[in-house]
Amino acid sequence: MKVLALEDNKELAGSIHDFLSMAGYICELAENVAQAKNKLLSFAYDCILLDIMLPDGSGLDLLKFIKAEKIQSGVLIISAKEALDDKIKGLESGADDYLTKPFHLSELHARLRAIYRRKHSNGNNSNIISFNEISLNTDTIQAFINNQLLDITRKEFELLMYFVVNKNRVLSKQAIAAHLWGDYTDNLANLDFVYQHVKNLRKKISLLNGADYIDTVYGLGYRFTAAETEA
Incomplete structure (x- = not known):
């Protein structure tokens, strides 16, 4: 699986990158909306990890971009915000799931696998x-x-x-x-x-x-x- 992690916290981004790489995934990083857009227009990703609060905008705006460009990647929002409104806005804008910081990397891994299976499986066995x-x-x-x-x-x-x-x-x-x-x-x-x-x-x-x-x-x-x- 190829994953794009949009996260401006370098320590967290590094931890996500190292964990997913050890799990056999290809994980690329972007620290702002502009970088993420450039990567999404150039490469295909199976899943996108999307922070809401970013230096140059909101992750919710990037969700609109993903929908407008008809990008088929699964989207998992990761954010420190716990407000119900943010979760609802994200899911209504096209996100597949929502994970609140702080979280265990093993849970992140499980959520990614679940999103991938829902996106690409057909039949009764999701794997x-x-x-x-x-x-x-x-x-x-x-x-x-x-x-x-x-x-x-x-x-x-x-x-x-x-x-x-x-x-x-x-x-x-x-x-x-x-x-x-x-x-x-x-x-x-x-x-x-x-x-x-x-x-x-x-x-x-x-x-x-x-x-x-x-x-x-x-x-x-x-x-x-x-x-x-x-x-």
């Missing part, structure tokens, strides 16, 4: 993401093609999940690299490793007779293109 013959278990980090276990690395699992939850969207090599490895890849001149990961994933899916939904969009990147199988 299962399915598309046609593809099934992804986000708890066990396992992928199945036609009910057969797919032999892939964790990065390949994350890449496949990124494609599935963003189907029919063109994803640039830079966006894929940043999603899987963080935005330190911004200054890399060569992103051929993305091509290699996509190639390996295609090959492994093909070995289990899975369909090749990944289209190359020349000059732009890749698109996971397919129609849902009718029941």
Whole structure:
């Protein structure tokens, strides 16, 4: 999962970053609304941790921006404010959940996982993401093609999940690299490793007779293109 944490308290932001990184997430930080907007327009995030009180504005204003730009990330408000009005405004503006400071990082982690599951699951098991013959278990980090276990690395699992939850969207090599490895890849001149990961994933899916939904969009990147199988 890739998370953007918008928090101006550097100590708290650092703690969140370190905790989520140790949990296997990619966590990026922004300390004000302007930085957050730039990141949201450049990269895709699964979840956004959003403080309300910020140096250059309100997190509630950023929620309006997220809605206007049709950004599909889950949003968890984290704020020292305990007023009921703030919670209601945040939820009515599009937030998925609200966590009041101070909080335990383990609770933050649980809330993020719950938001992610609600956003991307379809079916009765909230840890299962399915598309046609593809099934992804986000708890066990396992992928199945036609009910057969797919032999892939964790990065390949994350890449496949990124494609599935963003189907029919063109994803640039830079966006894929940043999603899987963080935005330190911004200054890399060569992103051929993305091509290699996509190639390996295609090959492994093909070995289990899975369909090749990944289209190359020349000059732009890749698109996971397919129609849902009718029941």
